[in-house]
Amino acid sequence: MRICSTRDRAQSVSLSQAMQQGLAPDGGLFVPAELPRIGLPRDGVTTLAGTARTLLAPFFEGDALAPRVPEIVTEAFTFPAPLRRVQGDPERLSVLELFHGPTAAFKDFGARFLAACLARIPGDGRPLTILVATSGDTGGAVAAAFHGRPGVEVVVLYPAGLVSPLQERQLTCWGGNVRSFAVRGSFDDCQRMVKQAFADPELRARLRLNSANSINIGRLLPQLCYLGATALRVWESEGRAPGFLVPSGNLGQAVACVWARAIGLPIGEIVLVHNANRTVPDFLADGQWRPRPSIATLASAMDVGDPSNMERLRFLFPDAAGMAGSLRAVSVSDTQIRESIRAEYAQTGLVLCPHSATAVHVYRNLDPEVRRETHWVAVATAHAAKFAEIVAPLIGGTLAMPPALAELAARPVAHEDLPADFAALRARLGSA
Numbered sequence: 372m373r374i375c376s377t378r379d380r381a382q383s384v385s386l387s388q389a390m391q392q393g394l395a396p397d398g399g400l401f402v403p404a405e406l407p408r409i410g411l412p413r414d415g416v417t418t419l420a421g422t423a424r425t426l427l428a429p430f431f432e433g434d435a436l437a438p439r440v441p442e443i444v445t446e447a448f449t450f451p452a453p454l455r456r457v458q459g460d461p462e463r464l465s466v467l468e469l470f471h472g473p474t475a476a477f478k479d480f481g482a483r484f485l486a487a488c489l490a491r492i493p494g495d496g497r498p499l500t501i502l503v504a505t506s507g508d509t510g511g512a513v514a515a516a517f518h519g520r521p522g523v524e525v526v527v528l529y530p531a532g533l534v535s536p537l538q539e540r541q542l543t544c545w546g547g548n549v550r551s552f553a554v555r556g557s558f559d560d561c562q563r564m565v566k567q568a569f570a571d572p573e574l575r576a577r578l579r580l581n582s583a584n585s586i587n588i589g590r591l592l593p594q595l596c597y598l599g600a601t602a603l604r605v606w607e608s609e610g611r612a613p614g615f616l617v618p619s620g621n622l623g624q625a626v627a628c629v630w631a632r633a634i635g636l637p638i639g640e641i642v643l644v645h646n647a648n649r650t651v652p653d654f655l656a657d658g659q660w661r662p663r664p665s666i667a668t669l670a671s672a673m674d675v676g677d678p679s680n681m682e683r684l685r686f687l688f689p690d691a692a693g694m695a696g697s698l699r700a701v702s703v704s705d706t707q708i709r710e711s712i713r714a715e716y717a718q719t720g721l722v723l724c725p726h727s728a729t730a731v732h733v734y735r736n737l738d739p740e741v742r743r744e745t746h747w748v749a750v751a752t753a754h755a756a757k758f759a760e761i762v763a764p765l766i767g768g769t770l771a772m773p774p775a776l777a778e779l780a781a782r783p784v785a786h787e788d789l790p791a792d793f794a795a796l797r798a799r800l801g802s803a
């Protein structure tokens with residue numbers, strides 16, 4: 372498959388090249404030049420890894436990594452994505468649990484898959500350095516995915532004192548090939564330093580840099596797989612294409628869901644659920660694109676006022692009316708998030724993280740006709756225990772840590788301090 376830039380269909384590269392480069396040279400995002408149409412797998416849904424092999428085959432066609440897709444998939448999909456039916460007649464709501472990986476959020480899928488791919492793309496002698504700025508969750512997932520891989524160094528920059536204690540632990544508990552820098556500055560400073568590193572000729576000559584950030588196409592493909600496998604499972608058991616409620620921030624999961632439907636998987640309505648950052652719902656309402664600074668909410672991983680992946684959606688739906696006809700987007704307030712966490716626990720026993728609660732809130736408030744039309748899948752993006760300080764008081768109880776998080780809690784932590792200054796970062800890169 373040829374992968375092109377959202378800004379220029381003529382500039383195309385292979386999938387491996389797109390994963391290595393991250394961003395297209397013209398500043399656009401990499402997308403499939405043409406989306407394949409796949410037939411529904413004849414042998415039905417087997418395992419997640421089995422379905423992933425089938426769904427990924429056309430994307431890797433002609434790529435140097437094509438013969439290695441089976442082993443990449445085996446290595447990446449080592450934890451399940453169970454679909455749990457929410458009890459209560461006449462509900463047909465299921466929750467897709469994407470939080471059984473090492474850092475208990477869906478970003479583990481993308482980070483592990485990308486790591487498995489990058490580890491198999493031949494280098495040129497320069498060490499592969501994954502340089503990532505994080506405001507919380509992404510850095511932990513990337514560190515976990517690349518930890519212990521030979522020939523790779525991971526450098527994580529995070530704003531000192533501005534991430535939660537649990538998040539800091541996930542960024543600093545690895546050791547080995549993972550270095551964590553607590554930057555005396557903001558997340559924006561961290562991001563600026565990463566951008567400066569990518570633009571620095573001396574560093575680029577010395578190191579093979581990759582950011583592994585969420586705009587990398589290699590992070591979207593595994594998401595397409597679990598969303599597709601889920602849709603197929605519902606289709607097989609009920610003969611209907613489920614609707615998806617997708618908690619959204621930078622719109623990576625949204626793009627993966629739209630691609631899954633576009634290649635022919637049985638997916639009905641797609642509802643993008645945002646928090647109080649309403650850029651996307653407003654755009655679908657009036658066709659005016661008005662990016663804005665992000666607002667802090669309880670669903671912090673969705674606090675994005677200018678989502679980068681909108682560029683991928685606009686590539687698929689060049690006019691706003693077309694997009695509004697294919698997707699819905701809604702905004703959920705912090706008050707509604709709190710109420711959803713409280714009410715779901717009281718009524719169904721479901722314990723939701725603030726992000727996942729946005730999707731369930733929207734389900735409960737769908738027009739009853741629309742709600743009954745099909746089976747709905749609310750995507751649960753993180754484990755509630757990651758946000759215990761918000762969730763525990765609302766459900767009036769304590770939260771059990773999932774085993775993976777408990778394991779991290781037992782590890783020693785270490786970080787290096789760094790001023791918010793690119794020269795200081797450059798001096799430390801490539802020298803332990």
Ligand SMILES: *Cc1c(COP(=O)(O)O)cnc(C)c1O
Pocket residue numbers: 476477478508585618619620621622623624625672673726752753
């Ligand atoms: C990243 C994240 C989101 C938002 O996903 P996007 O793909 O950026 O839209 C939602 N929930 C959690 C827990 C996340 O970590």
